[in-house]
Amino acid sequence: MSSNDELWDAIVFAERDKVVNIVQNAVDTDADVIELLNETMIPALREVGDQFSAGEVFVPEMLASARAMQSAIDIIAPLLEKSGHKPIAKVCIGSVKGDLHDIGKNLVAIMLKGSGFVVDDIGVDCAVEDYEAAVERGAEVVCLSALLTTTRDAMRPVADHFRDRSDIKLVVGGAVITQEFADEIGADGFGVDAADAIRAVRECLGLPGSAA
Amino acid sequence: MPMTSRERVLATINHEEPDRVPIVIGVSNATGIKMKPYRGIKNLIGVDAPDDYIYDWPELGTALIDEVTMQRLHNDVRGVLDLEPESVREWNRQREPHSDYVDSWGSGQSEIGPDDWFPNVHPLPDATTIADLDAYEGWPDMNDPTRIAHVKEAAQRLADDYEYAILATPWLLFPFERAHAMQGMDVFLLNMIDHPDFAKALMERIAEYCKQLMGHFLEELGDNVDIIKIGDDLGTQKSLMISPRMYRRFLKPIHADFISFIKERTSAKVFFHSDGDVAPLIDDFIEIGVDILNPIQTNAGTMSDLPTLKKRFGNNIVFCGAIDTDQVLPLGSVADVRAEVRRVIDTLGPGGGCMIGAVHTVMNDVPPENVLAMVDAVEEFGQYPLR
Numbered sequence: 065m066s067s068n069d070e071l072w073d074a075i076v077f078a079e080r081d082k083v084v085n086i087v088q089n090a091v092d093t094d095a096d097v098i099e100l101l102n103e104t105m106i107p108a109l110r111e112v113g114d115q116f117s118a119g120e121v122f123v124p125e126m127l128a129s130a131r132a133m134q135s136a137i138d139i140i141a142p143l144l145e146k147s148g149h150k151p152i153a154k155v156c157i158g159s160v161k162g163d164l165h166d167i168g169k170n171l172v173a174i175m176l177k178g179s180g181f182v183v184d185d186i187g188v189d190c191a192v193e194d195y196e197a198a199v200e201r202g203a204e205v206v207c208l209s210a211l212l213t214t215t216r217d218a219m220r221p222v223a224d225h226f227r228d229r230s231d232i233k234l235v236v237g238g239a240v241i242t243q244e245f246a247d248e249i250g251a252d253g254f255g256v257d258a259a260d261a262i263r264a265v266r267e268c269l270g271l272p273g274s275a276a
Numbered sequence: 277m278p279m280t281s282r283e284r285v286l287a288t289i290n291h292e293e294p295d296r297v298p299i300v301i302g303v304s305n306a307t308g309i310k311m312k313p314y315r316g317i318k319n320l321i322g323v324d325a326p327d328d329y330i331y332d333w334p335e336l337g338t339a340l341i342d343e344v345t346m347q348r349l350h351n352d353v354r355g356v357l358d359l360e361p362e363s364v365r366e367w368n369r370q371r372e373p374h375s376d377y378v379d380s381w382g383s384g385q386s387e388i389g390p391d392d393w394f395p396n397v398h399p400l401p402d403a404t405t406i407a408d409l410d411a412y413e414g415w416p417d418m419n420d421p422t423r424i425a426h427v428k429e430a431a432q433r434l435a436d437d438y439e440y441a442i443l444a445t446p447w448l449l450f451p452f453e454r455a456h457a458m459q460g461m462d463v464f465l466l467n468m469i470d471h472p473d474f475a476k477a478l479m480e481r482i483a484e485y486c487k488q489l490m491g492h493f494l495e496e497l498g499d500n501v502d503i504i505k506i507g508d509d510l511g512t513q514k515s516l517m518i519s520p521r522m523y524r525r526f527l528k529p530i531h532a533d534f535i536s537f538i539k540e541r542t543s544a545k546v547f548f549h550s551d552g553d554v555a556p557l558i559d560d561f562i563e564i565g566v567d568i569l570n571p572i573q574t575n576a577g578t579m580s581d582l583p584t585l586k587k588r589f590g591n592n593i594v595f596c597g598a599i600d601t602d603q604v605l606p607l608g609s610v611a612d613v614r615a616e617v618r619r620v621i622d623t624l625g626p627g628g629g630c631m632i633g634a635v636h637t638v639m640n641d642v643p644p645e646n647v648l649a650m651v652d653a654v655e656e657f658g659q660y661p662l663r
Binding site: 078119121122123124125127128131162164167170189212213214217239240256257 | 388389392394396461462465466468469470512513514515516517518519522601602606639640641
């Protein structure tokens with residue numbers, strides 16, 4: 065097993081056309097796309113996330129790499145499904161009631177997809193029932209996003225709703241969310257930024273914070 | 277002998293110690309108070325005044341503070357604002373209830389709940405070329421006289437009173453944020469990577485309109501202004517939104533040119549609003565002529581390190597704001613608010629160069645008691661010489 069350096073760099077430097085070409089070529093030549101995903105795409109996007117956390121790249125670069133990754137995932141998703149590739153888990157994600165901010169939420173969604181999860185993105189302004197419906201569709205982890213002090217409290221009813229469901233994990237994040245707030249509402253995990261959110265989701269499922 | 281508010285502010289922005297630390301609140305959106313806490317404050321102090329909105333713009337949600345309340349807040353500045361053209365205001369007054377508010381640039385807000393409007397009307401989401409900008413028919417008419425018809429008299433009245441410092445804020449002459457409004461934030465940020473020449477051209481075009489209006493506005497103000505507020509949000513909770521390199525390549529020349537334009541026309545100080553952790557850019561701001569930095573978002577990354585900010589930049593820039601709206605004002609007790617005001621004053625206050633206010637707008641989740649506790653604590657702990 066080895067990584068594809070060209071694809072790795074193309075994801076890190078957000079060269080979407082190049083990413084698409086390499087991945088499409090891999091598909092056309094029956095290359096092992098699961099290996100490509102696990103050995104190259106996931107760690108490459110994680111590198112971008114780590115650089116973002118470290119303040120080495122910023123929002124535009126992160127958005128562009130995530131978009132390149134999304135294009136690649138779109139190409140290989142049908143093949144993964146057909147090959148019986150088992151996702152790590154199904155995760156739903158949405159911005160809470162009253163909050164229409166979605167850039168951070170979208171970034172986390174792409175990072176999750178790129179990290180081997182199936183993502184049910186339920187959008188913005190999500191009510192408790194929207195999260196419940198996603199759980200009924202099979203989500204094991206519920207991710208809540210809020211940007212504003214005036215909307216963070218909308219996380220509480222969702223947390224209350226799933227409080228007795230030990231099979232459902234709750235992960236929270238967003239500009240105004242802190243570990244203290246996450247603890248207070250009884251969330252299972254808190255991600256300080258997009259890369260950290262992936263760690264939080266993995267850890268609340270009992271997995272190591274980063275994939276081997 | 278106590279100073280007048282204006283003397284207090286002028287001493288502070290000239291890096292001298294006045295009689296007490298000045299208070300800046302309620303004179304623009306970013307220093308403003310939303311309607312719910314404003315109503316609460318009026319109720320607490322027994323003031324009967326109308327629920328008016330700044331910029332004559334209810335969807336923005338920020339209260340126009342009456343003079344009695346202003347005085348109770350010990351506020352040392354008074355605001356002069358512009359207005360959207362009368363035709364735009366009239367159109368918005370007459371539009372279908374609950375339909376989108378649209379401003380003179382073609383950007384706007386949708387209603388997401390009672391008194392809650394979200395900025396998601398973006399007129400140029402697909403633009404990627406300069407030809408697209410040329411083809412756009414919705415650019416604002418900055419020569420419309422109804423934008424500024426009231427400005428001369430309003431500023432003159434304040435100047436005649438000679439009591440308060442005058443802080444003037446034409447609405448959102450912020451090239452980077454205006455570009456977000458025109459395209460959507462994520463779309464524009466991606467265009468900075470995909471179409472850098474276009475992204476720069478869009479902000480330059482916006483800046484030309486900003487200068488046009490600012491020129492008219494300054495002409496009306498004449499000498500009756502102490503502080504001009506501009507800005508652009510550049511920080512996030514942890515860091516910058518764009519890299520310092522990208523800021524210096526795309527935006528710094530635009531800000532520098534805008535500030536030069538202002539300083540060629542007025543001796544007023546330039547007040548620059550930028551949310552989040554912008555500490556890595558403060559040297560740049562000083563270099564291009566920013567005099568006052570706001571809001572000093574103390575819960576964002578390195579902006580939390582007030583001693584270092586004071587030590588590194590305190591001789592060259594005035595700090596305005598710094599009372600946390602994330603935890604302390606909405607969630608803290610009166611005692612917490614008082615302790616935070618004292619901490620900020622003790623750190624940023626020595627030698628002048630510090631004005632206290634909330635970090636951005638006092639939002640609807642802030643108890644009115646905490647707003648009064650904030651300003652009363654400045655009265656108590658902000659007397660020079662500091663104890």
